[in-house]
Amino acid sequence: MRIVINRDDTKAVYLQIFEQIRQQILSGELIPGFTLPPERKLAESLGVNRTTVLNAYRELKAEGLIDSRVGKGTIVLSYPDSELSNATHYEEPVWDHTFSQYSGQFDPFMLKELLAIANRKDVISFATGIASPESGPLQIFKGIEEEILNSNDYKALLHSPTEGFHSIRESVCQLMHKRGVYCGIEEVMLFSGSQQCIDIMARILLDPGDIVVVEEPSFFPAVQAFKSLGARVMGVPMDDKGMRLDILEQLLQRYRPKFIYTMPNFQNPTGLEMVLERRKGLYELARKYKVFIMEDDAYGDLSYDGMPLPLIKSMDNEGYVIYISTFSKSVYPGLRLGWMVAHKKIVQKCTALKQVMDIHSNSLSQWIIERFIRSGDFDKHMKKSCNDYRIKRDAMYEALLNYAPHDLKWHKPKGGYYFWCKLPNGILASKLVLKAAEYKVAFVPGSTFFTSGEGEEYIRLNFTFASVPEIDEGIKRLCKAIRDLKESSDDEEAFNNIEMNPIV
Amino acid sequence: MRIVINRDDTKAVYLQIFEQIRQQILSGELIPGFTLPPERKLAESLGVNRTTVLNAYRELKAEGLIDSRVGKGTIVLSYPDSELSNATHYEEPVWDHTFSQYSGQFDPFMLKELLAIANRKDVISFATGIASPESGPLQIFKGIEEEILNSNDYKALLHSPTEGFHSIRESVCQLMHKRGVYCGIEEVMLFSGSQQCIDIMARILLDPGDIVVVEEPSFFPAVQAFKSLGARVMGVPMDDKGMRLDILEQLLQRYRPKFIYTMPNFQNPTGLEMVLERRKGLYELARKYKVFIMEDDAYGDLSYDGMPLPLIKSMDNEGYVIYISTFSKSVYPGLRLGWMVAHKKIVQKCTALKQVMDIHSNSLSQWIIERFIRSGDFDKHMKKSCNDYRIKRDAMYEALLNYAPHDLKWHKPKGGYYFWCKLPNGILASKLVLKAAEYKVAFVPGSTFFTSGEGEEYIRLNFTFASVPEIDEGIKRLCKAIRDLKESSDDEEAFNNIEMNPIV
Missing domain, CATH: 3.90.1150.10 (Aspartate Aminotransferase, domain 1)
Known part of the structure; x- marks a missing residue:
């Protein structure tokens, strides 16, 4: 239903409304049983008085075109025989069998x-x-307006490559080199937050019934993502050194899971740091059983008592480790930007899927964070x-x-x-x-x-x-x-x- | 591998590098077979001369800790027996059976x-x-820096609700009222672009083998999203009035598809406008066969010869129509923001899934576009x-x-x-x-x-x-x-x- 008010018209506004709705009913554009908007809502959206709409509806009723019914609002009657649209015609979809299996x-x-x-x-x-909002780097917005308004390439506003801008992939490579991972740009990909990366990885790797191993306890939104694809999630208990590898190996032998999800640095929720010996052992198990490791390093930059231990990814020469991290804990979560470092075959597959999922991550966020890293202010x-x-x-x-x-x-x-x-x-x-x-x-x-x-x-x-x-x-x-x-x-x-x- | 250079140390920089790597090899932190970064890369990331790194590596070689191999780079040797790590130990994952079925x-x-x-x-x-970048509304960035820097609620930077900020859902409601759809805020949800909405809808509605009907030709990224979930996609030919309903009804009778994907306004790719009679007919078929319609209205705002025809969603009293649109064609695609209007049961299910997929859409984009609509500048x-x-x-x-x-x-x-x-x-x-x-x-x-x-x-x-x-x-x-x-x-x-x- 659409109504255009012409203020220059000498015709009264309520008559303009009346005539347009009438025309739409007579032309069949508004079908019998259609519910007209409540008077207040229509008045608001047209910017007129409620009385004006009331008067228009009154005229329509007088012509037998509409009627008000308790619990249903104001309904278009059928024309020309003005028989009330049968209430049993109003049927919602059958919700019970609407939604997909998982x-x-x-x-x-x-x-x-x-x-x-x-x-x-x-x-x-x-x-x-999250961090306290006051401690966030508000300075990332300094000069942003001038740069955007004077920019001629509109990079921050238009489509960006699905893997992320070349420049931010380069900056991420440099961050990774400082963490002891000497990756190339073709192994780096940006995501709309690390949660998206977890979900995409699950979608490219998991078929229903596949098994995923996680630490027990673990970051529950990751577990939910795996389950939403029909995977079976198995928890491996932790001690104060991290995931129990003896139990893990039994699971690997028996179930051959698709991958192991772990957070070795300051795990959410336990805050635990997996000891070096376990990191090496976990990597060796992954190689031995040819299972991927998803190393979630959301908190790796936030080390308060000296340097963090080597990343499992830094031991990986073969491509078994899929490393993910995020700018949500270090910059701002509302910018929704995370990244992955993985074998380029994984990057290619993720790119193909992400193109279908949301085309690419927010260009403005990529531009802001790249600028922040490049200036040295991130460090x-x-x-x-x-x-x-x-x-x-x-x-x-x-x-x-x-x-x-x-x-x-x-x-x-x-x-x-x-x-x-x-x-x-x-x-x-x-x-x-x-x-x-x-x-x-x-x-x-x-x-x-x-x-x-x-x-x-x-x-x-x-x-x-x-x-x-x-x-x-x-x-x-x-x-x-x-x-x-x-x-x-x-x-x-x-x-x-x-x-x-x-x-x- | 991690190295910290102390410029205040009297020890030569190459020796600092040598000793740290040596220590890491002896401690087992760097395992046999580990590939050291190329000299140039390590030099870059440490901010030292390449010669410095060369000298450090030379010392390590002299101790029998590392060796250079053609095609493999510089490798850590095993210790203490200094036997070269067997090249057959280097094995990539088996890629053939790695990825999921679809x-x-x-x-x-x-x-x-x-x-x-x-x-x-x-x-x-x-x-x-896309539109020409020059014609984009650059003014949306005017005053943004001041507002953010002086803001005390940090709304644009922190997490937002999965469905989108209340304020932008309200603004979208008002846009929809102007299009003749009198929805409530609980029927409105924001997405990271309308492509994400298409993908999420597919994921909540489709199981492998389910059937989706599309116009032939149709917007291919939507088709890809449906296929990526294992759906079978069937095309219905179009004439100059839009989708052929006679053929559609045959498909509905025979296959009972899960939903019909259509773009009635200025379809991509044909530019066609579905005539009113077909819109009504399509809606009646959806009701009759209890099939959802996904009405993609990416181009509905861009009507050059008078008002566009009524939306199918404006005829929908029951919840069969899932309406989607985007700010990519009207504002900027890099902001990745689209929306949906649908029955609240659909909104709830989408919210649950989106929480797992990317938690929520970019807060900054929502804030920018809401500000743009509220000011009247969008119109x-x-x-x-x-x-x-x-x-x-x-x-x-x-x-x-x-x-x-x-x-x-x-x-x-x-x-x-x-x-x-x-x-x-x-x-x-x-x-x-x-x-x-x-x-x-x-x-x-x-x-x-x-x-x-x-x-x-x-x-x-x-x-x-x-x-x-x-x-x-x-x-x-x-x-x-x-x-x-x-x-x-x-x-x-x-x-x-x-x-x-x-x-x-």
């Missing part, structure tokens, strides 16, 4: 309630996976970020020492974004979330990161988003909540004990 | 050669699907664009009238980006591409848009990218190329005739 695997609402708590203004949030910013986050990490560590009950266990991370804590016996993270919400502090319960639904005794605490005073206050509140639950669980236990020892 | 359907290189021709500086290109820009493109469309029409041979047929489009031409009998588009390249003019051959590989007698000409004088000159060149081929084909035909009539 579409039930996308679970959007898992964290929605939790984030609703965390985003409340008075809540101290350890639940996010400076990373140094500053590491300093800031080390201070925050230490603040959370101190606060835990000060306030935590003796039976709360944690690991002090050498880098990344998170503390991973084990709750005192009998305290469930799902209960603690609610109790903590009363004290206005939020975190993510550990079970979120387990493929098995286990992990109720763990919680993940982010230390980069809150300020130092908030960290202190937040940990104080959290520990209070834990003590509250401990007391009530002691009561419960006492109660249970009575129940279990009936008077005989 | 990954062969992504065909990246289809147009690569063609675009290489079209992008040469001296070539007049009718091959693109003004569209008016100006329609004027500019009408002039270019008319220029191409005039040029065709002036230069075309009598047996070249075309259709004058009422909107959109393209002329669709039927070549004289016997002229093949694949040959014309090469001949036209000699005359420095480029276009897309029609067969690209057919699911069947047919269409060799058609070509698609874009008129929005080139300037008016270039359009005149380019059509002149193209027609010369056609005449050249006609002459040689006449010769060939004469020759063939002789062959077919042997002297008996």
